[in-house]
Amino acid sequence: MRTFARAGFASSWLQVLVRRRALAAALFGGSMLVVLLTALVLPSRYTSHLKLLVKNERESPLLSIGDQTQAPRASSEVSDARISTEMELLTSGELLRRVVTQTRLDTLSKYSHYPPDERQEAATRDLRKALTVAPAHRSNVIEVTYVAPDPNRAAQVLSTLNQLYQQSQQTLHGTPGSYDFFKALQRSTESALNTAESQMAEFRSTHHLVALPEQKKSLLEHIALLQQSVAISQAEADKENHETQSYSQDASSLPPTVETARRSIPNQSSTQALASTLVGLQNRREEAATRYQPGDRILTDLDAQIRVTQAAIAKAESTPALEVSNGQNPALIASQTELVRSRAGFAGVTAQTARLTAELKGSQQALTALDASSSGYDELNRRVESLSSLLVLYQHKTDEAYVGQMLDQGHFSDIAVVEAPVVEHLATFPKRGLILLLGLVWSLALSLSIVAMLEHSEPRILTQLDLELALGIPILLALPRTLQASAMNDESRGLYLAMQRNAPLADLELL
Incomplete structure (x- = not known):
């Protein structure tokens, strides 16, 4: 019965569709007509693409005079911060306004109702909305897309954007005037270095100095050697003093004699006395056995005494007696001998330390006198070395600035164009096939829904x-x-x- 009911229910819905086929067909046709008109009326929009590769082949040198300052090395890996910076530069307001001005986007008819001073801002705002800038997945490439109703205009806008962006790259990353700046610093440093070298030669001639740095170096090495020798001598003196005190304590604590021999002998006297006692107890036991019954108290006491005596005999036989001999203590004799040796060594090391200390003081006084006479020499020498380092640095910076200037003149940049914008005549919007497919589904669902509503609304x-x-x-x-x-x-x-x-x-x- 239920199977018949389900079959009848499906048949009834089919009858409903047949009965209201005119209404369903009108709804479906009207909806599809609206979808078709919408797909035909929607304006076509075209997309142009631009792909830029961010490289680290060119870096701006750092402006510094430190000895350790060098131009940063190029790295093949580009950081996310660098990619984000370039994306912000591509969408900066100044760059987009220049693109609007050069491509005359503000002269389009849709901006004619704006006041003249607001047309550029409106065109810039629309350009920013239609422009999409995003990094490619897991790469150093930035993808730029622009959507416009005219394919030629879309390609023109992206080409102009790329051209102006490359120009701004040279302005931002370049250092105009750096070559002349470092060249002037190089010349002034050369002049100061020549003056300092002349003053150094005059100072040597006045104070009769020939090889002052070598003399100071030799004296410092001799002082260091003396300090090391004094430290070693003092350590030896402390060692000898410690050994003297140790041997003295050992000599006072050791006994004059020690055990030299020990011999074990059998314990015969105790064994013989116990054996005699055992024989007496056994005799008494035999006599008592003839007089008393087994288990009597006298017999048990005699048996206990016999067992005790036998145990005593066994213990005396297993524990021999010791014979000990004493003699002169050899450790005491050795300690006394080492005590005499350490006292003699301590006296010699103490004398050596005093001699080395006196020699060290003389060398230090000589170094103080040499430092006092060479303070002016050291100052001039430091100035000459500092100016020489600066001159080498400025020469290096001048070469870098010259290379940068040549790169700027040759329009070299660390942004390369991977895919230039081209005119694409195939519209990317609207997708009319997809619109018609969705319209077909929508029209079918709409007609069925309205028929079902009308059917249920009439009981x-x-x-x-x-x-x-x-x-x-x-x-x-x-x-x-x-x-x-x-x-x-x-x-x-x-x-x-x-x-x-x-x-x-x-x-x-x-x-």
Whole structure:
């Protein structure tokens, strides 16, 4: 019965669609017509592409006079901060305004209703909206896209943007005037170095100095050697003093004699006395055994005494006696000998330390006198070395600035064009095929939904299945109003009912 109900439900929906086919077809056709007109009316928009490769082949030298300052080395890896910086430069307001001015975007008809002083800002705002700048996935490439209703205009705008961006790169990363600046510093440093060298030669001639640095170096090395020798001598003196005190304590704590020999001998006297006692106890035990019964107290006491005596004999036999001999202590003799040696060594090391200390003081006084006479020499020498380092640095910076100037004149940049913008005649929007497909689905869903709403909004019983569902009881027989049941026999009535199973209920009469 349920299977019949489900089949009848599907059949009833099919009948609904057939009955309201005109309305469904009108809704579907009208919706598709609107979708088709929309797809045809929407203006075509074209996209142009520009891809830029960010490199680290050219870096701006740092302006510094430090000895350790060098031009940074180029690295093949570009940081995310560098990519973000270049993207911000591509979308900067100044650059976009220059693009608008050069491509005359503000003269388009859609900006004619703006005041003259607001047209450029409006065109710049629309350019920023239509411009998409994004980094390519896992690469050093920046992708720039621009959407416009004219393919030629889209390619022209991106070409102009690339040209102005490359020019701004040279302005931002270049250092105009750096070559002349470092060249002037190089010349002034050369002049100061020549003056300092002349003063150094005059100072040597006045103070009769020939090889002052070598003399100071030799004296410093001799002082360092003496300091090391004094430290070693003092360490030896402390060692000898410590050994003297240690040997003295050992000599006072050691005994004059020590055990020289030890010998074990059998304990015969104790063993013999215990053996005699054991024999006496055994004799008494034999006599008592003839007088008393076994288990009597006298017999048990004698047995206990015999066992104790036997244990004492066994212990005396296993524990021999010791014989000890004493002699002169050899450790005491060795300690006394080492004490005499350490006292003699301490006296010698002390004398050596005093001699080395006196020699060290003389060398230090000589170094102080040399430093006092060479203070002016050291100052001039430091000035000459500093000016020489500066001159080498400025020469290096001058060469770098010259190379940078040549790169600027040759229009070299660390931004390379991977894909230049071209005119693309294939529109990227609207996608009319997709719009028609979605419109087809929408029109079908709209027509079915409206038909279903109308069907449910009219509570009428139109078919036999609707009547069965409403009453909850099966219909056994239905006849047309124009045919009386009495005019049929049973076979005709069943056949007619089978043929008219899906006839409208309005033409049937319940029996």
